[in-house]
Structure formats: structure tokens, C-alpha cells
Amino acid sequence: MNVFHQTKVNFQEIVKEVIAWRHYLHQHPELSFQEVNTSQFIYDKLSEFENLKITRPTKTSVMARLIGAQPGKVLGIRADMDALPIQEQTGLDFASENPGVMHACGHDAHTAMLLGAVKILTSMQDQIKGEIRFFFQHAEELLPGGAKEMVEAGVMEGVDVVIGAHVMSDTPVGKIGFVYGPMMASPDGFNLKIQGFGGHGASPHQTVDSIAIAAQVITNLQHIVSRNIDPLESFVITVGKITGGEASNVIPDSVELSATVRSFGGDLRAKAKERIERVIKGVTEAHGATYELDYMYGYDPVVTDHEITKIVEDSVRELYGDDSILIQAPRMGGEDFSAFLNEKPGTFFMIGSRNEEKGIIYPHHHPKFDVDDDALQYGVNIFVNAAFKLLK
Structure with missing residues (x-):
């Protein structure tokens, strides 16, 4: 009424x-x-x-x-x-x-x-x-x-x-x-810096290619969503920003990424940072790079x-x-x-x-x-x- x-x-x-x-x-x-x-x-x-x-x-x-x-x-x-x-x-x-x-x-x-x-x-x-x-x-x-x-x-x-x-x-x-x-969802996120070793684009063997490593990190992060999380649960990792390099023939020393991580809390949210860092650590170590991860928790x-x-x-x-x-x-x-x-x-x-x-x-x-x-x-x-x- x-x-x-x-x-x-x-x-x-x-x-x-x-x-x-x-x-x-x-x-x-x-x-x-x-x-x-x-x-x-x-x-x-x-x-x-x-x-x-x-x-x-x-x-x-x-x-x-x-x-x-x-x-x-x-x-x-x-x-x-x-x-x-x-x-x-x-x-x-x-x-x-x-x-x-x-x-x-x-x-x-x-x-x-x-x-x-x-x-x-x-x-x-x-x-x-x-x-x-x-x-x-x-x-x-x-x-x-x-x-x-x-x-x-x-x-x-x-x-x-x-x-x-x-x-x-x-x-x-x-x-x-x-x-x-x-x-x-909870709008968590992270900033990531991948530290490689730059050089001439014509001689990639003399470098630790931070861009190529960043590409692998982005791809492998999606395996968390598709292969580590129950398909019936809601979970999103989106890399919305990538910064690195100045010229087409120069491999940069480092690349920076920013991402958002979305979930509905509980155990999934609690373990998200651990799973994400495990992927980043594995990929960067495999290619001789290092990383700095700043993980941020947003609203509940x-x-x-x-x-x-x-x-x-x-x-x-x-x-x-x-x-x-x-x-x-x-x-x-x-x-x-x-x-x-x-x-x-x-x-x-x-x-x-x-x-x-x-x-x-x-x-x-x-x-x-x-x-x-x-x-x-x-x-x-x-x-x-x-x-x-x-x-x-």
C-alpha cells in the first residue's frame, strides 16, 4: 500500500x-x-x-x-x-x-x-x-x-x-x-613489477625479456580461474594495465602490471593472493627475472x-x-x-x-x-x- x-x-x-x-x-x-x-x-x-x-x-x-x-x-x-x-x-x-x-x-x-x-x-x-x-x-x-x-x-x-x-x-x-x-564482489587487486634485464631487440638472448615474461604471467594467471577454482564459484582476475618499453627495438628492463581480483569472499578470497603470487614467482624464476608484488584488499x-x-x-x-x-x-x-x-x-x-x-x-x-x-x-x-x- x-x-x-x-x-x-x-x-x-x-x-x-x-x-x-x-x-x-x-x-x-x-x-x-x-x-x-x-x-x-x-x-x-x-x-x-x-x-x-x-x-x-x-x-x-x-x-x-x-x-x-x-x-x-x-x-x-x-x-x-x-x-x-x-x-x-x-x-x-x-x-x-x-x-x-x-x-x-x-x-x-x-x-x-x-x-x-x-x-x-x-x-x-x-x-x-x-x-x-x-x-x-x-x-x-x-x-x-x-x-x-x-x-x-x-x-x-x-x-x-x-x-x-x-x-x-x-x-x-x-x-x-x-x-x-x-x-x-570484493574489488581486490594488485600492482606488479617484473624486473628483467634490458637490451637490443635484435639480441634477445642477451636479455631477460620482461615483456615476454609479463605475457606469460598474464596467461598463466587465467589458469587460476579456469583450472584452480571450482567452475561453480565466481572468481575474476583481470589485468587492466600494462606499462613497459619505449621503442620497438628495445627490450625494457622492467614491466609493470595492474590487475583487479574479484570474488565473493570466504576461503576463495583468503587464498587468492597466495595462488596469484605462486604463479608470478614460478614464471619469473623460470626465466631469471625478479618481481615486486603489492597486493591490495578492497571493499568486502x-x-x-x-x-x-x-x-x-x-x-x-x-x-x-x-x-x-x-x-x-x-x-x-x-x-x-x-x-x-x-x-x-x-x-x-x-x-x-x-x-x-x-x-x-x-x-x-x-x-x-x-x-x-x-x-x-x-x-x-x-x-x-x-x-x-x-x-x-
């Missing part, structure tokens, strides 16, 4: 505001840990609403507390706000005004949707049992992540349940995606709680019907929302933002990425209605 019959708030008017807020945020993106103006915009906007206690847990994050008229549980709702170092190529009227910085992942939409939900929920304070905390989080895109910093600042103390959402460019507008259990996997996911799914079904629901497969992308879920149970759902008729088809982190504004109303409505269900 839609709760808007219980308030005098005009939903469509708020959606117009949400779209305007999203356009403003899209025009003024800021990188991770640099969201000074973005967080101030959010703080100022929240200050216009009633019944909120607003704080700044970290330099560029904002938290607002809405304490209901009656005691009850504490619900946290999170939206992230940072942008990416990408030069926008959308041609939108509200395209980024900051060169080389773009909201290419939809965080502008997340922030605007949560602001809309806050405005509605503050007008219904007398009907709320418990407390709702709104987390406007900085730095989702960059380790160690803003979620971890906010948790360390104490925002989750006393919270019982936490939820969040992400717009998805591969999901049509009007569809809401859910995953039960492991949902998003996002694992949703079954009961809470079902409550939010039921809320969406009541609002938009069975056809709006997509039960989706886990994704190998990473999300630092896991830092909140490590503290308390919760869920994370996907809001379809793709519209082929409008040409909104580009993937996240693409310079032409966009979000269909029609998707924003879904996020606002779901946050509001799910909040009442979860607080029961």
Missing part, C-alpha cells in the same frame, strides 16, 4: 524537485574525498526540511536523523555522492561544468532520490515509529571508501537495519532488481539479508506489481555499502535507469553515461514505503 494517502505532500511536485536537484549535482560533480560543495548543498537542502537533526560525521559527508513520534527500531538509508575522473561527452544541457570530472555512475541520482525521500518522510514524522538516519556518503569510488569512515565515525551505533540502492544502466526503467545473499563483498530483502521486495510489489520485480544474478562489481552491512543486516537493490528510446544505453563509468530522469520517482517512492514496512 502506498503511504502517500497519509500525507498532504504532492509526490509529483517533489519528483520535479528531485530531478532539478539531480541536474544541479550532475553539473557540479566532485571527486572522492573532495565533495566539499556537494556536501554543503546537501546540508543546506536538509536544513530547509523540518524535524531533522543534521550532523557532519566526516569532512565531506552528511547525516540527518528523523526521530519519530513513537519509539521503535532505527533504520539507516544510504546514498553516495562522489563523481569520477572522466571527461563527460553526453552533450546534456546540464552536463558537468568541471573539466575531467563527471557523475558517470549515477551517484547524483542516488543523492537526489534520498533528498526527495527525506522531504516526504519529514512531513510524516508524527506517523513514524522509531528513527530514520539518512547517510549521504562521500567517496564510494576510492579506497578506503567513505562508508568505512562514516562507520568509524559512529553513524551505525544503534541502527537495526540499513538499506541502499543503485541505478543500473543495464536494467530498464520501471524494473527493480534484487539479489538474495552474495550480491557484489555486499551480502544482503534474506528477510530484509523480502520486505523491500514486497514493498515494491505492492507499489508497482509483480512485473516490476527482477530477481537478478550476483554482480562482480564492488560497492563499499558492505561496510554498513558488516555492522547490521540490510539490503541493496537496483533501480532500472536504461531507456533505449531516449538513447540512454551507455554503461556505468562511460563518458556518455546518463540516467533516465523517469527512474528517480521509483527510488523516492520505494525508500519512503520500505521505510514504513521496515520500521514495523
